[in-house]
Amino acid sequence: MNTQESLEKWLNNQASPADMDVLNAWPDFKIYKKIDLHTKAIAVPVHDIPFAIQELKQRRSFAKNKAKKNSKIITMSHVLKIAAAFILLAVSSVYIASIPTKIEASMAQIERVDLPDTSKITLQKNARVGYKKYGWLFNREVTLEGEAFFEVAKGKTFTVITPHGVVQVLGTSFNVSTTNEILVVSCYEGLVSVSANGLNTFVSPGDSFTFGDQTVNNKVYTTKPNWIFNESSFVDVPLDIVLAEIENQYRVTITTKNIDVTLRYTGSFTHANVLEALRTVTLPLNLSFSKDAQNNVQIYNPKKQ
Amino acid sequence: MIEKETNICEDATFNRVYKEHAQSLRNFMFFKTKDKDASYDLVQEAFLKLWQNCSKVAPEKAKSYIFTIANNLFLNTVAHKKVQFKYIEGVKRTSENNTPEFILEEKEFGEKLKKALNSLTELQRTAFLMNRVEGKKYREIAAIYNISEKAAGKRVLDALEKLRETIENL
Known part of the structure; x- marks a missing residue:
């Protein structure tokens, strides 16, 4: 009898006593027996059948639910991932675009603002503009308080929002003034559309519209507003508006005595010297003025005194 | 024979097949993976497949079916851990005297x-x-x-x- 055959039988639990005799006489068998003993001591996990059956039933119902949507879920999740990335991008860009940039001209200085598309705004003293720097190319929109001169590069509609009306243009130079509770729009180049007082008005080059209680059309003869050259210019406007402009320019307080403030004035005054400015305004109207050290100015009619 | 008329889709038959073969399949998977938990999952997955295909598998073919499925699942699990078996503690691995x-x-x-x-x-x-x-x-x-x-x-x-x-x- 052969050791290999006996060993094979022994492994298959079929060894006869004769096989055992052969194996026990074989020195190698000792180590095989040792391997066998140790192997039988290997810890094998017990399969907890009642628990596992319960758990399997849960897996079943889960798999059942999943099977209905399975393929859809997988494709959707990819679409959703991409969509989520785009939504995030869109939301963040909308957010960034909504951050407004605010620029304010100081009390005594004209301020120049260069917009992202080479459009330019020149701010009159004390004027304030706000615009959205990051969304600029999509939304050319400026909010304005005070007076400013706009030189607009060609492109999408350029909108100036003021408390008194909305000014829209395509590409021009125009002046918008909202001092004195009225809106004055002067167009120097191109065509400007103004919605104010519930009306839509087109302002052509050389026109200057005053939108107050009534709409008045005046003419401009320069290519830029006078204040840019440090003077204020008026064509047939009531005196009180001119005086308010002087107050605004020079930080003075003007009171009037015995005079008709609805007198019409045409002319310019300088921004360089308050006395000279007061003189230019009062002289043509045969008025006089006095000014004290506290910047209080009184304008009166010398003849009526 | 009653068995031939039964169907694995029926709960009673499925449970009987499970009780008969789960432990043996668990051992088979454990010997392959050397991993207690992985072997458990492979057994459950294999039986899940059996249940999903219950109408196509005759009860007497169930055993070879689950062993084949489990073996395929095992081959598909990419990462085979380098782990060793453990011995049952406190069990003498020898008949001889202990010095x-x-x-x-x-x-x-x-x-x-x-x-x-x-x-x-x-x-x-x-x-x-x-x-x-x-x-x-x-x-x-x-x-x-x-x-x-x-x-x-x-x-x-x-x-x-x-x-x-x-x-x-x-």
Whole structure:
């Protein structure tokens, strides 16, 4: 009898006593027996059948639910991932675009603002503009308080929002003034559309519209507003508006005595010297003025005194 | 025969098949993975597949079906951990008298055997462990692997000889 055959039988639990005799006489068998003993001591996990059956039933119902949507879920999740990335991008860009940039001209200085598309705004003293720097190319929109001169590069509609009306243009130079509770729009180049007082008005080059209680059309003869050259210019406007402009320019307080403030004035005054400015305004109207050290100015009619 | 008329889709039949084969499949998977939890999951997944295909599998074919499925699932699990088997604690692995030196020697032998088991091919190890730990006959092993009884016996014997060689060289 052969050791290999006996060993094979022994492994298959079929060894006869004769096989055992052969194996026990074989020195190698000792180590095989040792391997066998140790192997039988290997810890094998017990399969907890009642628990596992319960758990399997849960897996079943889960798999059942999943099977209905399975393929859809997988494709959707990819679409959703991409969509989520785009939504995030869109939301963040909308957010960034909504951050407004605010620029304010100081009390005594004209301020120049260069917009992202080479459009330019020149701010009159004390004027304030706000615009959205990051969304600029999509939304050319400026909010304005005070007076400013706009030189607009060609492109999408350029909108100036003021408390008194909305000014829209395509590409021009125009002046918008909202001092004195009225809106004055002067167009120097191109065509400007103004919605104010519930009306839509087109302002052509050389026109200057005053939108107050009534709409008045005046003419401009320069290519830029006078204040840019440090003077204020008026064509047939009531005196009180001119005086308010002087107050605004020079930080003075003007009171009037015995005079008709609805007198019409045409002319310019300088921004360089308050006395000279007061003189230019009062002289043509045969008025006089006095000014004290506290910047209080009184304008009166010398003849009526 | 009643069995032929029953269907695995029926709960009672499914449960009977489960009770009959789950532990043996668990051992099979454990010998392959050496991992308690992974083997549990493979058993459950295999039975889940059986249940999903219950109308296509006859009860008497269920065993070979789940063993095949589990084996495929095992082959599909990419990361095969490098783990070793553990011995049942407190079980004497020898019939002989225990001197401290002897115990130490036995312990060393045990460690060598664990390493040696890892050096076997997965097919050798599983066949050998089914044979030694579970006491499965060559015929049963042959049925699982769909090989001849002789080939199964050869596989077990080869494993044993490889183990001895490895242990002697450690």
